Amino acid sequence: MSSDIILQAEKLSIQFKGFWAVKDVDLNIRRGTIHALIGPNGAGKTTCFNLLTKFLIPTSGKIHFDGQDITRKGPAEIAQLGMVRSFQISAVFPSLSVLENVTIALQRNRGNSFDFWKRDTSLRALNPRAEELLEEVGLTSYRNHLANELSYGRKRALEIATTLALEPKMMLLDEPMAGMAVEDIDRITELIRRVSKGRTILMVEHNLSVVATLSDQITVLARGQVLAEGDYATVSANPQVLEAYMGTAHA
Template sequence: MVGTTDDIILQTQGLTKDFKGFTAVSEVDLAVRRGSIHALIGPNGAGKTTCFNLLTKFLIPTRGTITYKGEDITRVKPADIARRGLVRSFQISAVFPHLTVLENVRIALQRKRGDSFDFWNSEHVLKELDGEAARLVEAVGLAEFSRHQAVELSYGRKRALEIATTLALDPEMMLLDEPMAGMGHEDVDRIAELIRRVSADRTILMVEHNLSVVASLSDRITVLARGKVLAEGDYATVSKDPRVIEAYIGAGHG
């Protein structure tokens, strides 16, 4: 038993996705506690990406249900679940390369208000958004780069900007799709610390390959293999599970 119903913010039951005879995700039961950092891991081909795309509504399940805050969202569109506080970072939060860091965050704030753009709004309204945008930019450690175009940022700082634009949507739950992908050691440490900070008052579910990051950040881990849940628990538990060790070695991971 993971927790009471009130403890669980996101839950799946029997989540399954078939692709023309191939089952990528099979009967996955997942329960994410409120206020936790929950990692979804597994060797290559385990079904992590498909599962994540099902949870974030970029794919529709063949069978099974997805419940968010007690409400069935199995057939709800991605934009609609974002408005309910379930936001996928690095997909919904696009960064515009030739706008400044501040302008990128301001656009995300405009989206939260329900306006596509505020070109015709008063300067007073835009200045109000600038103040809120500046606070978010500072929160992710980019204050000194606020007037820089996004294209000028290092890879890790672009990821920090993407997190800022996600935070601008005021999510109750953030879904992070491989936040450390392609990063050097210094950027990994910076973004890991940022994720730890922003998790203080929200729930985070992340797919991540960097197991040292998973070990340091995650409260709970679900391990997938061949589309099914292989093991679940804290890092100390799953890392010692013989089935998990075999799955990673069998897939060519050391």
């Protein structure tokens, strides 16, 4: 495994009752890049994403992250190694403030138990870093708002802030633009571009405009297998991709 590859999958496969949902997928994600995983409905994107993030165990194949074999490790173990994912469904504490959500995420780096039952003075030492993260994602003016008062797009920004609080080596984003209005898509696209500096991002995303704008490299799946790989110009000109993905998207 080359030192510039942070995540590698070799012949990654999973079978459900005789059906190969993902079969012989090879992936090489380079450090410091944004890599998109795309494909038509039923292509195996989500299943592959869940295999990489250890929410599913492969039938066969290997996964290496940052030089370590993580094939049989669980989600909590790989999070400790620095690989952190988001979900399509909003995952914030709705009744806590924006600042409190980030502060809770920051506790993970202290290496001890969470302090829900202690006086809030014990958490104030984390506030300066929490404020920095809120500034990074453009939520400083919302610091005292309850999370459930935020728009959908700003909740996504808050999720990114809590992910950054874990100091990940790699962020895995599951359809970050799903359900967003146009103005939110533009805001979160720019946010992902901004926070990607010095980080590695793998994302599953249906919005091809976002993929074209953000991605350094794209892997196209179809029927559970890799159909094409390359930058956007390369894959968008591939006749098989046009038939299997672009044609479906514009049908």
